[in-house]
Amino acid sequence: MNTVDPRTPCLIGVAQRTVRPADGPAPEPLVLWEDVCRAAAADAVPSGADRVLGAADSLQVVYCMSWPYDRPVDRLADALGVAPSHRLYSGIGGTTPQVLVQGAAGAILDGELDLAFITGAEALHTKRQAKKAGERLAWSHRAAQPAPFPFEAPFHPAEVAHEVFQAWLTFPVFDVARRARLGVRPGDYLDALGELMAPLSEVAATNPHAWFPERRTAIELSTPTAENRMVGFPYTKSMVAVMDVDMAATVIVASHAKADELGVPPERRVYLRGWCSGNDPVYLAEHPDLSASPAMAAAGAEALRCAGAAVDDVAHLDLYSCFASSLHLACDAFGLAPDDHRGLTVTGGLPFAGGAGSNYMLHSIATMADVLREDTGSFGLVTGVGMHMTKHAFGLYSTAPPPVGRVERPDQAGVQARLDALAPVAIIQRHEGSARVASYTVAHDRGGEPEWGLVLADLPDGSRAYARVEDGALLADLEATEWVGTAVDLVPGSGAVNLVKA
DSSP states (O other), X not given: OOOOOTTOEEEEEEEEEEOOGGGOSOOOHHHHHHHHHHHHHHHHOTTOHHHHHHTOSEEEEOOOSSOOBSSHHHHHHHHHTOOOSEEEEOOOSTTHHHHHHXXXXXXXXXXXXXXXXXXXXXXXXXXHHHHHTTOOOOOSXXXXXXXXXXXXXXXXXXHXXXXXXXXXXXXXXXXXXXXXXXXXXXXXXXXXXXXXHHHHHHHHTTOTTOSSOOOOOHHHXXXXXXXXXXXXXXXXXXXXXXXXXXXXXXEEEEEHHHHHHHTOOGGGOEEEEEEEEEEOOSSGGGOSOTTOOHHHHHHHHHHHHHHTOOGGGEEEEEOOOSSHHHHHHHHHHHTOOTTOTTOSOSSOOTTTTOOOTTOHHHHHHHHHHHHHHHSTTOEEEEEEEETXXXXXXXXXXXXXXXXXXXXXXXXXXXXXXXXXXXXXXXXXXXXXXXXXXXXXXXXXXXXXXXXXXXXXEEOTTSOEEEEEEOOHHHHHHHHHSOOTTOEEEEEEOSTTOEEEOO
16 A cells, blocks of 8 residues: 655645626635635635634735735735745746645645645736726725836847737747748648637636636637737737636645645545746747747656656646647647647636636646546646746646655756756847848737737847838738748838838
8 A cells, every 4th residue: 555655745625716797896806815715725624624724834825916915915814814934925927826836845845834825816807897997996905115017037128129028929929930840821820720729618618717618619719800800910819818807716735644634535635746847048039949848848748757657647638828829839848739639728728717817827726636536546737838938837736646655856957957058049139131030920909900010030140130020011921921931131120120121
């Protein structure tokens, strides 16, 4: 019989809450945090939720975009009536919840804590509706001087000049490069994007916590219309993550011994069997191969190694789906077909289940825990992507504890050292002369019309530059034909902008 090390970390309770528009304005995030923390404690031990709350020695809150609380974690601790010695308010990014879970797991293995609550919530839909109505929200404990948004890296001067800020502009660049590598025509690739995303909507239709619980056909998703305008070519509005949601989630991580002490039934425990994080280059143009993610491949493989599993051993997947490129690059990294028979999500993904700021992965992990409780002994893989395809995180979960009694920790430092050895491409701010298109996208206005194009251009010396396309005929051609690999000339534009010559 397998003896489980008492320090082995596991999820013991999960909870989610979605307040849809038909339900009226959502409570403020602090109320949502408290609600899902109490619900997760009851999920762990229905007859002893207060004991679970009282056992918390760590309380961690995912960064909230909706409201600048003065002391968010302390306010939540007061609301719950708990006094954890460890308190953390996170930074930003789509990998954040998994990183917090694995950080708590490491601390549990080290004997530094026994039980951690990790929670997050956004009420961005309610906030937007209040702004539209000219109303001021009367939420509590607003900071007198809200801290600046915690960007992790300054924008590159060349990106500032070329307005390379929004994820809907950067993530298409990876898919266009991938399309060119595969030799697929632009129109056919757009159809394939619909085929990729439609099954996610089918999962969302069965998810009681999904923001858009409705099935969408591939044609509906890939066809630009007045209601489904093109945003950043080749992505339509319905293909991109929906941020303005009112959603909350909590997961509780505990040691195996603490779960025993609290009386958590063995079949309710979900063990973190393997994990790893890794980073690709920070800036978009620095990625040597814009059609692939070395960090996804390396960190994903390390997470599987620690779990003692191959990807074929994984029964359930939730691949981060802010945009189709994050799905495509993850499938490529793991050797999966986009139409893998297991499906790519258990929630419905960020465009349909909802992408609650930096908090989506808490919903992913909570949903995966429930799925695994119904499929005992199987593996579930969750993945996260942060910033502009920069940060990547992977977690392998199962109701079965590690066969050797204790989870093996990843060699994250070694993984990252090998990734850092892959030199990023140098970015040149200004270039005049010949270049070759590495990838591109076309930004559309709110009416769905092409507005300007972003080109990443490889230069003769091996460096790379950003450039804009402003000529209407060229914009149309960028969407109709394949421009990757095309020789172009760059000329000076206004400010520090490079222009693709017509």
